[in-house]
Amino acid sequence: MKRILALVGLAAVPLAVLGVFFVLPVSGMLAEGFWVDGRFDPAAVAEVLTRPRTLRVIWFTAWSALAGTTVAVLLGVPAAHLLHRRRFRGRGVLRALLLVPFVLPTVVVGVAFRELIGEAGPLGFLGFDGSAGAIIAGLAFFNVAVVIRAVGAAWESLDPRPAEAAAALGAGPAHVFRTVTLPALRPAIVSAASVVFLFCATAFGVVLTLGGLRYSSVETEIYLLTTNLLDLQAAAALSIVQLLAITALLFVTSRLRAVADPSLARTTARPPRVSRGDWPSLLATLLVIVLVGLPIAALVVGSLQVGDGWGLGNYRALTTVGSRDALLVPATDALVTSLRTAVDATWMSLSLGLLVAVIVTRRSHTRAERRVRGLVDGLFMLPLGVSAVTLGFGFLITLDEPPLDLRDSLLLVPIAQALVALPLVVRTLAPALGGVDDRQRQAAASLGAGPLRTFVTVDLPIMWKPLLAAAGFAFAVSLGEFGATSFLARDETPTMPIVIFHLIGHPGAMNYGMALAASVVLAATTAVVMLAVERLRVPSLGAF
C-alpha cells in the first residue's frame, strides 16, 4: 500500500498535467455532446453511430490506417536493416534526413506531394491524385521513419550470435531471418506498428489534401462536425469511438510487446559493410528514399524558383513580412518564436516524460502495482489518439474559470506541444531506464545515497544520451506541430508552421515561394537537430 502511495506521489505531477490539459478538456467536449440543453441524452450520440456515413468513415479510417502501417512496416524493416546493421558512407546523414518528414507540417507536404502527383506534376501520369493510394503513400511518407528508428534501434543491439548459430546449422539467410531474427524483433516491430497505426488513424491533413475530398476519416469528420456544423453529439460519438479503439490498441500491443525486449542486451559489434546479399534491404531503402526524397526535392526546387528563373530571392524575403504585408511578423521572427516555444515544450515534455518513464520502468512488487504502472503507461499515450480540434475546443470551454483560467496563457502552446511529444519522449527514455540494473540503484542506496543522489550516480550516466535524444525529438516535434498550435497560437507570436500556412493561403507568386522556402528552412533546422542527436548514437532513440 505504501509503495502504491509513493507511486501515486511520483505520478502526481504528470497526472495533474495530463488531467488539466487533456482529460478535463476532452471530457468537457464529450459532455457537450452528451448533455443536450442540460439534459443527459446518450441516445442522440448512439444514433450517430448507426448512420451509414459514420460507419463508412470508421471503415475507411481503419483500412487506410492499416494499409499505411503495412506499407511503412514493409519498407521500414528492410531499410532499418541497411541503415542500422550495415556500414556505409553517409549513413548518419541519411538516417537524420529520413526523419525530416516526420516533423514537416502536413499543409506543406500536401502541396509538395500534389506538385508531384497532380495532373501537371512529373508523376501525374500515375493518376494517383485524389486516390486512396495517394493517401496511403502520404501516410507512409510521414511514418516510415518511425519504423526505421524503432526497429533499427532494436536490430542494432540484437545479439548476432543466435543468427550465426542458425547459419552454422545450415539455415539460409531467409530462413535465419524468419526463424531467429524476426521473432527477436517482434516486440519492436509491434510497438512501432502500433504507434504508426495511431498516427495514421488520426492523420488529418493527408486525408483531406491527398484524398481530393473523396475520403473522410474519423479525424477529418470530427473536425468538420465541430468547426463547421457544430454537431457536437456526432463529434462526441466519434471521439468515443476513437478513444475506445486506441485503448484497445494500446492494450493489445502492450500484450504483444510483453516479450523480453531484445534491445536491452546491448552489443557493440561494428556493423559489416554492405554486400551483394543485402539487395532486399537496398531495394527497400531506395524506395524509401524515393518516397521521402521526391516530395522534399519538389519543395527545394519550388523554393528556388523566382519568377521564371532561379535564385535565393524567396529565402532573402523571409526577413520581410511578405509581399503586401501578408504577415504580421517576418518569417525569421517566427523561426525565433518556434525555437523559443520548442525550448519550453522540450523541457516540459522531458521532465514529464522522465517522471513517467521512471514510473513505468520501476519493478513492481504486486500485481496491482504492475497494473497501475501499465495504466499510467497507456494513459500518457492517449494524447496521440485524440483529435487536436477536440482538445482545442475543450481548452476553451473548460480552462476558463479561476484557478484554471488558462485560455490566454502563453504556456498553453508549449504545454499542448509537450503533450504531443510526450509519448515519444517516454518511449525513448523507458527502454534505456528499464535497461539499468536495479541492483546498481540498490547498491548506491545501501551506501547511503538518497533517491536523488542514486539517480545522479546510477541513472544519469546511462540516461544522459537518451535524455538528449528525447530532447531532440521533442524539439523537432514542437517545431513542426501545427494542429494544436494553430488553434492556440496568438497572433503576435505565430510559429513557423503557422506562418507557412498563412503564406501558402494567399495569392501572389512571392508568398508561395516564401512558403516553400520557409518549409525548407524548417526542414533543415529539423535535420540539423536530428543529425546532432544522431551523433549521440543512442540506440533507443525513437524506439517505441
Added chain:
Amino acid sequence: MLAPTLAVVLAASACSVIGGDDDAGKDTSSGAASKRVVLVTHESFVLPEELQRQFEKDTGYEIETRASGDAGALTNKLVLTKENPLGDVAFGVDNTFASRALDEGVFAPYAAKLPEGADEFLLEGDDDQRLSPVDNANVCVNVDDTWFADKGVTPPRSLDDLVKPAYKDLFVTSGAATSSPGMAFLLATIAKYGDDWPDYWADLMDNGALLTDGWSDAYQVDFTQGGGKGDRPIVLSYDSSPAFTIADDGTSTTSALLDTCFRQVEYAGVLDGAENPDGAKALVDFLLSPEVQAALPDSMYVFPVDSSVQLPAEWAEFAKQPTDPWQVDPADIAANRDDWLREWSDITSR
C-alpha cells in the same frame, strides 16, 4: 556535433517565451486590464502594426489579438464560450455563419456609425445592428486568359458554361465542406439553380471538376497561374485575385467571371458579456475608420465596405467587383447548411 545543438538550445532558452518575455507581465498586471481590449478573430486577420499602435495611442486601449482557426471555427468557438466570452470584440464572422452567431446570442447590440456605402452590406435580419460590416470579397470563378488565348478557346463566362464539354477537366475548386470559398461557391449554385443545384453539381463532377481541400491547393498547385504552375486554367478564387497575376507587360493574366460570384461579408461586433464593452465599441469604430478600411486590400486581400476609400492601383485596375452577385438569405443558410453540405458530400464523393 553536440556543441552546436547545445549552442542552439542555450541561445534559444536564453529568450524562451516563459523566461521573462515582456508580454507575460502584461497579462497578469491587473491595472492594465480595464485598458485592455481583447479581439477574437480568425487566423487570416492581419493589420499593419502602425495602425494598431495609432489606435492604442488615440484611445488609450491596448489591443490584444487572439487569432486562430477559420471563420467557421471562430463562430463555433464564440457559440461554445458565450457564457464566458473569450474577449471583448469579435471580427471575422461572415454572412454564411452570422445567423447562427446571432441566434445563439453571441453579440450585444452596438449601432456603430457606418461609413459611406456600408449600409448595403448590413446583415439581413440583424434588426438591432449587432454586427457591423467591415469588409467584403466575392468568391468568383477565375480563368487564365493567357491559356485560353494560347489554345484559341473562348473562356467560359457563366456557371452554365462550366458543365459544357469544351471545358471538360479544366476546372478546379476547393470543397464546400472544408473551405469557406468552397462553401460560397456552393451557395452561388444554390442561389442560381434553386432546388436543382444537385443536378448541376452532378453535371459539374461528370465534366471532370477537380476538388481540393482548401483554396491554396486549388490555386497554388492546380491552377495554371498559381505558384506551382498546374494544368487547370479555371479555378475558384476571389474577385481580387486578378490583381495578383500581373505580367511584365502590366496586364493581368487572369480575370474573374463576374456572373459566378457569391458575396462574402465579414462582420465585427461587441461580444455579449464583454469585460470591456467600451473598448470593444472603440475597436469596432476603429475597424470602420478610413485608415483601416484603406489598409484592408493589402493586409487581408478584401475590399473595404467604405466606398469612399481609394483602392490600391492594381486593385482599381484589375480587381473588378460584380454589380449583382448571387446571394442567399443568411437565415436560410443557418437553417439548411447541414443538409446542403451532406447532400453535396454525397454527390461529390459518388
Added chain:
Amino acid sequence: MLTLDDVSVAYDGVPAVVDASLRLEDGHVLAVLGPSGSGKSTLLRAIAGLEPVASGRISWDGSDLDGVPTHKRGFALMFQDGQLFGHLTVARNVGYALRLRRTPNAAARVRELLALVGLEGYGDRLPATLSGGERQRVALARSLAVQPRLLLLDEPLSALDAGLRERLANDLRDILREAGTTALMVTHDQEEAFTVADRLAVMRGGRIVQQGDIAAVWRAPADAATALFLGYARVLEGAAGGVLLRAAGLAGADAAVAVRRSALVVADSGPLSGTVLSARVTPEQIRLVVVVDGIGELDAVARLDTHPATGDQVSMVVDASRLAVTPTRH
C-alpha cells in the same frame, strides 16, 4: 544487534519468507545457507529495506526499522557481481559513501581500504579493466568504507571460479574479523559459509529451519534434509542407523544418522565389512562406494596407497566425528 521477529515477505501474495526469526549479535558473521529458491535472498533484501515486510518486525538494537528507507539504515549491501559504478574509477567507487558524508581525509581512507583488500595502486583504474575477483574486492572495500552497522553480502563469491573462491573466502573472513564488522552473508555454498561465518542459519522453503553456532549446527542437523544440505552424503534411517552407531561405539538405539562421505575409512580390520561397488581416485584419497553388510550402500574412503577394486571385500572403521544423529520426523 539485528533482530528479526516472525518476519514474512510475500510476492503477489505468494509467500517467499515465512515467520523468520533471527538474532545477530554485534561482531558476528552470520551465514544464511539455503538452496536456490529457499527465500534467503528475499530475507536479505527485506533486511536491507528493499522488500516490504508483510508481517513481523525487523529491528536494530531494539528500534523498529519499518519505514526506514534503505539509504538511512546504515547497512551496506554487496552483490554477487559487485555492481560497481562503471563510469567511476576504483578509488571513486570506494570513496563513494565517504564523499556522501563529506568525510575528511577520504583519500587516505580509500588507500587504506584498498590495502586492506589487497589492491594497492588500483585506485585510478576503471572497473571494466579488473578481473572478477578484483571487482569483488573493490565492492567489499566500497561497502566497508563507511563502517556499516551491518554488512549484507548476497552470494559474494559465487560468481568466481573455484580456486579464487576459496582464496577470497579466507581473505573475506580475515578482513571481516580484522574490521570487526557485523555481517550477514547469504550463500548456497556450505564451504563458503563454513569458511567465512561463525553463525549459521539454514533456510528451506521460506522458513529458517535451524540456526546457531556454526559448529553446533554442523554437528547436529535439525533433520535429514538439513543434514543432506549441510554436506552429509546420506541419512540412514531405522535399523541401518543403529548398526552404524554401534559400529562407531556410540549408544545403541536405532536412530536416523547423517553420514559424511568420509565417515567410513578402509582399514585392515574394523567393525564393518562390505563389498566395493566402485572406486575413484582423487588427489587426496580414494573414494569408494561400498555395499556394507547389514546397512546397504554407503560411501567410504581409502588411503591412496591401498588399491581396492570393484568386487573386493574390505573392512572399515567408523569416524564418529563424521556422524550426526538427527531427530526423526514423523
